[in-house]
Amino acid sequence: MAGAIAFNPEKFQTVFSDNHAAVQNMVEAMQAIGDPREAGPIEVMKAVDVYIRDLFSAVEQGKKILWHEFLFFPEIFHGFPNVHTWMTETLCGFLPVLDPEGLTPYIDAAENAGLPADVCPADKGMLGCVLEEIMPPVAIACAPTSPCDSAITAYQILGKLIEAPVFQADMPYWQDERGIELYQHHIWKMIRTIEEVCKTRMDWDKCREHIKLANESVELFIEENEMRKLSPCPHPGKLGFYQFLLLTIASGTPYARDVCKAILEDSKKLASQGKGAVAEEKIRLLMYNPDPFYDVGIHDWLEDEYGAVTALTFFGHATMGLIDPTTPETIVRDYAWKMMNICMARQYRGPQEFFMDDFIHAMENWNVDAVIVPALIQCKHGQATHGFIREACKERGKPLCLVEFDPMDPRPASIETIHNTVAEFLETQVLPYK
Amino acid sequence: MKELAFFQDVIQKSSNDFVRQWKDRGGKVIGYLCPNVPEEMILAAGMLPYRLRAPESRDTTEADRYTTYLNCTYCRHLVDEALRGRYDFLDGFVGTNGCDQMRRVSDIFRAVAYKEAAEQKKFFLEYVAAPRVPFDERSLSYYKAELARLKKNLEAHFGVAISGDKLREAIRLSNESRRLLRDLYELRKAEKPPVSGAEALSITVASTALPKEVFNQSLKALLSALDGRVAVPQYRKRLFLYGSELDDPQWVKVVEDQGGLVVADGICFGARLFWDLVDESLEPMEAIAIRYHERWSCPRMVDQGRRKQRIQEIVRDWKADGIIGERIIMCQLWGGERVMTSLDAKESGIPTLWVEREYLLGGTGQLKTRVQAFLESME
Numbered sequence A: 001m002a003g004a005i006a007f008n009p010e011k012f013q014t015v016f017s018d019n020h021a022a023v024q025n026m027v028e029a030m031q032a033i034g035d036p037r038e039a040g041p042i043e044v045m046k047a048v049d050v051y052i053r054d055l056f057s058a059v060e061q062g063k064k065i066l067w068h069e070f071l072f073f074p075e076i077f078h079g080f081p082n083v084h085t086w087m088t089e090t091l092c093g094f095l096p097v098l099d100p101e102g103l104t105p106y107i108d109a110a111e112n113a114g115l116p117a118d119v120c121p122a123d124k125g126m127l128g129c130v131l132e133e134i135m136p137p138v139a140i141a142c143a144p145t146s147p148c149d150s151a152i153t154a155y156q157i158l159g160k161l162i163e164a165p166v167f168q169a170d171m172p173y174w175q176d177e178r179g180i181e182l183y184q185h186h187i188w189k190m191i192r193t194i195e196e197v198c199k200t201r202m203d204w205d206k207c208r209e210h211i212k213l214a215n216e217s218v219e220l221f222i223e224e225n226e227m228r229k230l231s232p233c234p235h236p237g238k239l240g241f242y243q244f245l246l247l248t249i250a251s252g253t254p255y256a257r258d259v260c261k262a263i264l265e266d267s268k269k270l271a272s273q274g275k276g277a278v279a280e281e282k283i284r285l286l287m288y289n290p291d292p293f294y295d296v297g298i299h300d301w302l303e304d305e306y307g308a309v310t311a312l313t314f315f316g317h318a319t320m321g322l323i324d325p326t327t328p329e330t331i332v333r334d335y336a337w338k339m340m341n342i343c344m345a346r347q348y349r350g351p352q353e354f355f356m357d358d359f360i361h362a363m364e365n366w367n368v369d370a371v372i373v374p375a376l377i378q379c380k381h382g383q384a385t386h387g388f389i390r391e392a393c394k395e396r397g398k399p400l401c402l403v404e405f406d407p408m409d410p411r412p413a414s415i416e417t418i419h420n421t422v423a424e425f426l427e428t429q430v431l432p433y434k
Numbered sequence B: 001m002k003e004l005a006f007f008q009d010v011i012q013k014s015s016n017d018f019v020r021q022w023k024d025r026g027g028k029v030i031g032y033l034c035p036n037v038p039e040e041m042i043l044a045a046g047m048l049p050y051r052l053r054a055p056e057s058r059d060t061t062e063a064d065r066y067t068t069y070l071n072c073t074y075c076r077h078l079v080d081e082a083l084r085g086r087y088d089f090l091d092g093f094v095g096t097n098g099c100d101q102m103r104r105v106s107d108i109f110r111a112v113a114y115k116e117a118a119e120q121k122k123f124f125l126e127y128v129a130a131p132r133v134p135f136d137e138r139s140l141s142y143y144k145a146e147l148a149r150l151k152k153n154l155e156a157h158f159g160v161a162i163s164g165d166k167l168r169e170a171i172r173l174s175n176e177s178r179r180l181l182r183d184l185y186e187l188r189k190a191e192k193p194p195v196s197g198a199e200a201l202s203i204t205v206a207s208t209a210l211p212k213e214v215f216n217q218s219l220k221a222l223l224s225a226l227d228g229r230v231a232v233p234q235y236r237k238r239l240f241l242y243g244s245e246l247d248d249p250q251w252v253k254v255v256e257d258q259g260g261l262v263v264a265d266g267i268c269f270g271a272r273l274f275w276d277l278v279d280e281s282l283e284p285m286e287a288i289a290i291r292y293h294e295r296w297s298c299p300r301m302v303d304q305g306r307r308k309q310r311i312q313e314i315v316r317d318w319k320a321d322g323i324i325g326e327r328i329i330m331c332q333l334w335g336g337e338r339v340m341t342s343l344d345a346k347e348s349g350i351p352t353l354w355v356e357r358e359y360l361l362g363g364t365g366q367l368k369t370r371v372q373a374f375l376e377s378m379e
Helices: A007-033 A036-060 A074-079 A090-098 A102-114 A121-131 A148-160 A176-198 A206-229 A239-250 A252-271 A298-306 A328-339 A352-365 A387-396 A415-434 B003-009 B019-026 B039-044 B073-083 B100-113 B115-117 B137-158 B164-187 B195-207 B211-223 B248-256 B283-292 B304-317 B332-348 B365-379
Strands: A064-068 A085-089 A140-144 A167-171 A282-285 A310-311 A370-378 A400-405 B027-032 B048-051 B092-096 B124-128 B237-243 B261-268 B323-329 B352-357
Touching: A007 A090, A007 B039, A036 A064, A036 A085, A036 A239, A036 A252, A064 A074, A074 A085, A074 A176, A074 A206, A074 A328, A090 A239, A102 A121, A121 A148, A121 B048, A140 A148, A140 B323, A148 A167, A148 A239, A148 B092, A148 B304, A148 B332, A167 A176, A176 A206, A176 A328, A176 B137, A206 A239, A206 A252, A206 A328, A239 A252, A252 B365, A282 A415, A298 A310, A298 A415, A352 A387, A352 B124, A370 A387, A370 A415, A370 B019, A387 A400, A387 B100, A400 B003, B003 B195, B003 B211, B019 B027, B019 B195, B039 B048, B039 B137, B039 B164, B039 B283, B073 B100, B073 B352, B092 B100, B100 B115, B100 B124, B137 B283, B164 B195, B164 B211, B164 B283, B195 B211, B195 B248, B195 B283, B237 B248, B237 B304, B237 B332, B248 B365, B261 B304, B261 B323, B261 B365, B304 B332, B323 B332, B323 B365, B352 B365
Parallel strands: A064 A085, A064 A140, A140 A167, A282 A310, A282 A370, A370 A400, B027 B048, B027 B092, B092 B124, B237 B261, B237 B323, B323 B352
Antiparallel strands: none
């Protein structure tokens, strides 16, 4: 690595055009399959199509592109005129969905540049994309000091790689009033920095409209969460993954709201018909940590092979609240609180109770028979939580499978290996006792 | 040299005779892991702050009921020692969010190792959550509030009063240690320093394991006795040592035995521990908070630019020929710092080598080979 990496319009166009086409092809393929479980994911991928097209337009128009980490939902940034948002880890999220090894060249690029293999693949992938010059142009990058050490260091590295400022907001440790005070202070500071760097001013009326849309999405997401308590669970296990990724890139947009609305309406329709993701629901699972991005189809396999529906996933757990859009002060304060409570930001910081309380709540309230915890190999605080997870499952009589893999790279643990581990678990620890 | 041997001996084990004597006199010992927990707070409470290490740990079987092979060995060995009851000299522990894995060490101490004792009020458990953005007034306020809570709870648990005067005296004592250590490090600017890097590390580690008065007195005696001493008459290159938690002088000795003399460092049990003083002109709690929040940071703080500048100044002033970086495997923060210092090194032209290690000394053959090759590349 050497020096700042400038925007490479040719590489960006090539890679993004290819991936844009891949997204469109994926939508067509999913539609052609005609599996009702694909209904929600199809809507999400159509939204990704819109997201990419909007990015192309923004780049063409020379708008300032604001990169935001996935734990800064974009609704607040939509209040800046002439600023377009790009979720920095977008490619990390969607490349493995399009192709299991889609992110691996970028992970390798980051490792070849000296980043150890034991850093989170989201951060390796993100930095690798920057190193390979495929990212859109950047006016400013914004990230919280969350969810973990890997992100904290990755954004410091990013600051040395790009010709743009990187703003890191100090995510508080505790979940209290003092924490909100700290975080909202940093978000105000971020807003002022964006205004200065992008030569713009926050339009609070515009922002308010996007906040309201974001609120609608959250309400719909929360309600979908509740629907998943039903037996049969109306929607497939993979939906939470898609829905969360959608919100990370497009929260606050009309199309994200519309997708959430369509998902909930479909959920209610299925529930009214007594239909579920599987014809005969035999097992209800909790999967509490990120799904394998390159094998979200693991849920389809569980459903088809074992009649096992993942009633709740980590990404699908709606833990955030609403934002009072009344004044700039209420917007920033409630945005701070929301960002402290979205998936990962909430559970991965603080003491182990922040993870365990939500985990136990999910275990006890979604009527699950067994628990699968993706034991992400690079997630250090996660690895050191396994003892607590085991104890909690034992206390509640829930069989537990801790399955090790890299969430964005299928090479350390292949799809087959993961399936075999889960299969052995279900066949020996769950089914015989059902 | 007996003045030096004193420091080397006192850090051999997880505890030492001075801790035992302290306890025998009815003194309390408070353990901590990371300097985000200001030692002055504990000193002012009349207690001995003791930075935990695990030099006697040999496996992590007990720890691995909670940690895994994918966690750093420093944390795993600490947890193992705690679960085996080897920190039985402690009366309390103050955890902090130095890093993700250290957070979990604190969690395991609280929820498992010391749970029963804490519930019976026989063991003091507290936590200081340190923000990550320095030179921000609100982040500093957050940290100040954490320290205020620590003070209040120390007072309540132990029935002591931590007055302004006691804090000032604690600051004075700690600053004295820091000044003495700076004096020691100044001597290492010489072409033939009186102490090696390994010897210096034994001294700085000892500063976290002894009553302050004992340490200060012993270091003064050493400084007087060093006159004319040459630690290493011949060496090949001068090195700046940077990286993860390292409390084992033997590791540094392996490097130095290849001919690379460590003349300065930026490690957690080394210079970063003492480099910055507490401002004695300010209100003590304010002064402590500012010093600890804005000191020479580790990669958990988002101010790599300042770290880069500090490294370049020290490399220049101590005439280091190159930088040796070391990372405990599985440490993500230092993994990232490695990338950043390598980028800086390309810019500055300072030869830099990064090596990976485990907490306990091992793989010395490989280390020797790499250091030899590095030194050759600079010749």
